[in-house]
Amino acid sequence: MQPKPRGVVTQSPAGRKASSLPPPDPAAQAHSLALQEEIRARIIAAGGWISFAEYMEMALYAPGKGYYMAGQQRFGAAGDFITAPELGSVLGRVLARTLAPGLGHDGILEFGGGSGALAAQIHAALPQVPYHLLEPSPDLQAQQRARCPTVQHLREFPSEWQGVFLANEVLDAMSVAVVEKMPDGSLREMGVMADANGFAWAPSPQPLPAPLLQPLRPYLADWPVGYRTEVCPAATAWLQSLAERLQRGRILLIDYGQEAAAYYHPQRYRGSLRAYHRHHLLEEPFYWPGLCDLTADVNFSTLMETAVASGMRIVWYGPLARFLVSHGLPEVYAELQAQAGAEQRLALNNEIKKLTLPQEMGERFQVLILEKGKEA
Ligand SMILES: C[S@@+](CC[C@H](N)C(=O)[O-])C[C@H]1O[C@@H](n2cnc3c(N)ncnc32)[C@H](O)[C@@H]1O
Numbered sequence: 001m002q003p004k005p006r007g008v009v010t011q012s013p014a015g016r017k018a019s020s021l022p023p024p025d026p027a028a029q030a031h032s033l034a035l036q037e038e039i040r041a042r043i044i045a046a047g048g049w050i051s052f053a054e055y056m057e058m059a060l061y062a063p064g065k066g067y068y069m070a071g072q073q074r075f076g077a078a079g080d081f082i083t084a085p086e087l088g089s090v091l092g093r094v095l096a097r098t099l100a101p102g103l104g105h106d107g108i109l110e111f112g113g114g115s116g117a118l119a120a121q122i123h124a125a126l127p128q129v130p131y132h133l134l135e136p137s138p139d140l141q142a143q144q145r146a147r148c149p150t151v152q153h154l155r156e157f158p159s160e161w162q163g164v165f166l167a168n169e170v171l172d173a174m175s176v177a178v179v180e181k182m183p184d185g186s187l188r189e190m191g192v193m194a195d196a197n198g199f200a201w202a203p204s205p206q207p208l209p210a211p212l213l214q215p216l217r218p219y220l221a222d223w224p225v226g227y228r229t230e231v232c233p234a235a236t237a238w239l240q241s242l243a244e245r246l247q248r249g250r251i252l253l254i255d256y257g258q259e260a261a262a263y264y265h266p267q268r269y270r271g272s273l274r275a276y277h278r279h280h281l282l283e284e285p286f287y288w289p290g291l292c293d294l295t296a297d298v299n300f301s302t303l304m305e306t307a308v309a310s311g312m313r314i315v316w317y318g319p320l321a322r323f324l325v326s327h328g329l330p331e332v333y334a335e336l337q338a339q340a341g342a343e344q345r346l347a348l349n350n351e352i353k354k355l356t357l358p359q360e361m362g363e364r365f366q367v368l369i370l371e372k373g374k375e376a
Contacts, residue, residue, distance in 0.1 A: 005082055005354070007172070007256025007297075007364045021280060028291055035065040035290040040194045048193055049202055052273075052285075053234070055192040056175040059289040061136060067290055068137045068173070074114075080276045080293050083169050084254070084361060085118035088351035090324070090332055092121020095166070095252070097328040098369075103129055104162030104249045109154065110134075112170035116144035119151050130163075157245055165242050165251045171303075172255050174238065176230040176296045177212050178273060181223050187213065190228070192286070199286040215302060219264035229264060229271040230296045236306050243310035248373030251312065254320065256364045257298030272297035300366050307370045316369040321362030324355060 023029070039058050043050050060067045067074070074080050084091045099108060099122070107130030113119050116133075123131045131151045135141045141153055178190040180203060188203040189212060212231045242251055257263070263272075275282040276293040285294055304314055316323070329352070336348055356362040 005084070005361055007169075008360055021277065021282075024288055024291055029288070031065065031070060032288045032290045035059070035062055036198065038062060038065065039192075039199070039289060043192065043194045049191045049204065051189055051191045051204070052178040052201075053175040055199070055289075056285075056294050059292070059294055060173065060175070062290075065290050067293055068140065070139065070290065074293065080278055083114060083117075084320075084355060084365070085121060085168065086115065087354055088348065089121045090329070090336070090348075090351055090355060091168075091254075092118050093125055093332045093336075094324050094328050096122045096125035097332070099164050099166070099250070099252065100126055100129075103164060106158070106161050106163040106249075107131055108164045108166055109158070109161060111165065111167040112136075112173065113144050114140060114169075116140075116147035116151075118166075118168055119144060120148040123148050123151060157241055159245060161246050161249065163249045165246060165249075167252075168254045170255070171232070171235045171238075171253065171298045172257070172295045173293075174232055174234040176232045176234075176273060178271065179208060179212060179216065179229055179231060181220065181225050181227040183225050185225070187216065187220060199289075215260070215299070216264065219260070219266075222266045223264075224266065224269070227266070227269055229268065230273055232296070232299065232302070235298065236302060239303055239306045240310050243307060243312050243370075243372065246312075246372050249371070250315070251307070251368075251370040253303065253368045253370075254365060255298040256361075257300050257366055260299055260301035263297065263299045263301070298366075300368060303368060307368075312370040312372050314368070315371045316367065318367060319363045320365035320367055321356040321358070323367040329356075 024032070035058070039055060042054070042058065058066060061069055063069055095118070108122065109132040110119055111134050113133045113135050119131060119133055131148075132154050133141070133144055133151055134154045134157070135144060144151065145153070179187050180190050182188050182203065187208045189206075189208055190201055191204055192199050193202040211233055215231055216229070239251075273285060273294070273296045275285045275287055276295070277287060277291060282292065300317065304317065307314065333348070333352065337345060340348055354360045
């Protein structure tokens with residue numbers, strides 16, 4: 001099976017039935033069962049229901065057990081998905097050119113560095129620039145340290161920063177609230193209950209809280225009953241915190257997603273929440289918790305509104321392909337091609353196709369650059 005970027009949905013929107021996959025090995029099953037016990041205990045303690053956001057937070061980030069917090073291989077051909085920095089060095093080189101001018105004295109802070117591939121590429125291109133990482137997963141921190149020993153890890157948000165905050169495919173890994181339109185036309189937050197077979201969806205008995213309803217109001221009249229979508233308050237709070245701490249500099253975000261009108265379009269009937277296991281897109285988000293990546297598209301309108309309300313300026317927004325071409329891809333390609341042998345040229349051409357073709361990452365991924373403390 002070809003490694004697949006998570007943002008490129010090539011199977012039917014319903015995904016694949018988990019029952020058609022070979023079961024995980026016994027050690028992996030035991031790992032997941034321990035996490036399932038923890039989630040089940042949380043559901044019981046909460047009176048029989050937790051929000052999907054809470055479930056997703058535990059499935060991905062429960063200490064020692066969540067998908068990103070335990071030691072399995074996630075990135076690359078042997079893992080569950082592939083990201084742009086894992087394809088080659090093109091994205092890192094273009095970002096280094098983009099970020100180099102006017103870097104503040106604190107340098108670059110990358111959030112959620114994954115395997116450390118992007119950090120290694122940018123740090124190699126800008127060795128004089130201080131490079132920091134903030135990564136919740138101890139296991140990924142160790143991988144990042146092994147790959148680029150000279151970068152520094154921060155344990156928490158810095159109180160102040162002059163420089164760059166960078167995040168590639170981090171917002172899509174933040175927990176989302178799932179909302180569904182009920183037969184009476186009301187919206188309810190969807191959550192999770194435990195049953196004899198594992199976990200199952202269940203709507204909240206409470207009306208939708210105002211912070212979840214507010215971004216949906218302009219769109220909900222056009223939705224049919226059963227329409228399901230996501231809201232990500234965690235991404236909004238995260239960006240607000242970054243904007244508060246940034247005194248002068250830029251925030252550069254790359255992720256798959258779209259603006260609100262497309263995100264909440266009536267045709268997106270089942271939303272964008274999906275699970276990945278061994279490069280398969282699955283229709284059940286409850287398949288072997290802890291062994292499966294969970295992810296949702298990013299609503300870039302909310303990010304832009306949050307940024308502007310937090311005192312940031314939008315300096316660039318658009319699809320990845322256009323970003324790359326307008327920020328040095330031709331020059332990077334010429335440099336790499338001149339150094340490459342025949343086989344490397346083929347790999348380079350494949351990497352550029354994946355990054356730029358509309359049906360690959362070129363249109364599905366967006367780049368948002370925000371700025372604070374400089375003239376427009
Ligand atoms: C899909 S992976 C992307 C990894 C890497 N950026 C790449 O492109 O290969 C998501 C990463 O975000 C990290 N992450 C999730 N929430 C985070 C947060 N609030 N702050 C920093 N990192 C976070 C995860 O631990 C993981 O390393």
